[in-house]
């Protein structure tokens with residue numbers, strides 16, 4: 622589906638080098654800016670500013686890592702799902718997330734970076750992944766709340782990415798968003814079922830909502846005023862809607878859903894602001910956010926340790942696949 626463009630463009634006007642700026646690069650940059658302003662896609666072999674390429678590698682790979690690490694909190698509940706139906710749904714969802722990670726690694730590879738480099742950056746702690754996956758899943762209700770709030774926030778953030786300026790990322794996001802909406806609905810459906818159940822089940826749902834609400838709001842990133850990348854990313858058409866605007870859209874969409882569900886959102890300052898036409902909400906604990914981002918959340922260590930372990934345990938599969946491919950190539954050469 623994607624060009625695995627390790628062959629970074631070299632030489633010529635069409636295939637300009639991505640090295641340090643020169644006077645000539647100014648022309649390419651003007652052309653690039655005009656193209657982005659016209660809403661056209663930038664494709665892997667097109668000239669692009671080095672900083673644009675770097676920001677995309679950063680964001681797409683962090684997004685891929687989030688999908689892969691994001692399999693862990695839910696994977697924890699596959700063996701404990703309360704029915705065959707719920708188990709099958711959860712298995713399919715977690716499998717989808719693995720697939721999303723693969724599309725996204727492939728999209729990042731089109732920017733001239735290898736999968737091994739990306740994985741190494743995750744495992745060494747150099748690359749980030751979403752803060753949300755450093756919180757524990759304590760009960761079955763957490764699985765529903767992850768679908769409703771975490772996937773709900775993810776969809777809100779990811780729909781504008783379907784229109785981002787980098788073609789392979791935008792195209793990957795279209796498919797991912799379709800699957801995410803199924804993920805969100807299954808979570809909401811699970812919660813509706815639990816809310817129609819026993820008092821204990823309703824308490825489990827409320828407890829999970831209390832624990833996941835604020836971390837879900839943090840998924841959108843820091844306030845616009847503290848967002849280091851927003852300026853460039855908006856100029857380059859990567860970010861179409863700001864962190865704060867997306868967060869507000871998410872709150873506005875979620876409050877009525879909470880009412881239908883019959884749960885309370887844990888924010889005493891949540892109130893409808895007629896003048897703004899939006900829900901006001903209380904302050905986010907940014908200290909907690911940055912603490913988690915810096916690696917000191919409840920589960921950061923376990924999540925990374927589990928990923929590294931899974932990578933090491935899978936070494937024999939990668940070796941077998943390589944040996945098989947080599948044998949295939951040898952056979953093809955003999956047959957030719």
Ligand code: BYC
Nearest residue numbers: 684687688691750751752775839840841842848849850851
């Ligand atoms: N967690 O300048 P800013 C999913 C970092 S997976 C950790 O605003 P940007 C799912 C940010 O990286 C959901 N770090 O950054 C999977 C930057 O640090 P660096 C993942 C965060 O990039 C399985 C610094 O803070 N979604 O849906 O302009 C199951 C300053 O931030 C976070 C994506 O990755 C965070 N929450 O905007 C269920 C979507 N927020 O890199 C669900 C794609 C910020 O300079 N990514 N930081 O060291 C984006 O849209 C943007 O990267 C963000 C941040 C809006 C997240």
